[in-house]
Amino acid sequence: MTVAEEPVKKLHIRVVFNHQTVDFMIKPNKPLAKVFDTFATKLNLDIGSLRFHAEEQRLYAEMTPEQAGLSDGDQIDVVLFQEGGSFKLTL
Secondary structure (H helix, E strand, O other): OOOOOOOOOOEEEEEEEOOEEEEEEEOOOOOOHHHHHHHHHHOOOOHHHEEEEEOOEEEOOOOOHHHHOOOOOOEEEEEEOOOOOOOOOOO
């Protein structure tokens, strides 16, 4: 490593679902996919049924923390995907 090269500092990111919290350390230039997969595995959840958000922005597995605008100490909120529909009640 040369003097000009500094090691990339990892970010501390907290992922929260239903009052369950898992903390991760991730490099800012690495895709969030590993965080998402590990989180789902630890909580025994189906990754396909989860949606990840930070500050009202939907996050995708191929995004990096840099692209998502995440900083050290930020939180990712997780919700279950619910396929919507409408219900019409006629009386």
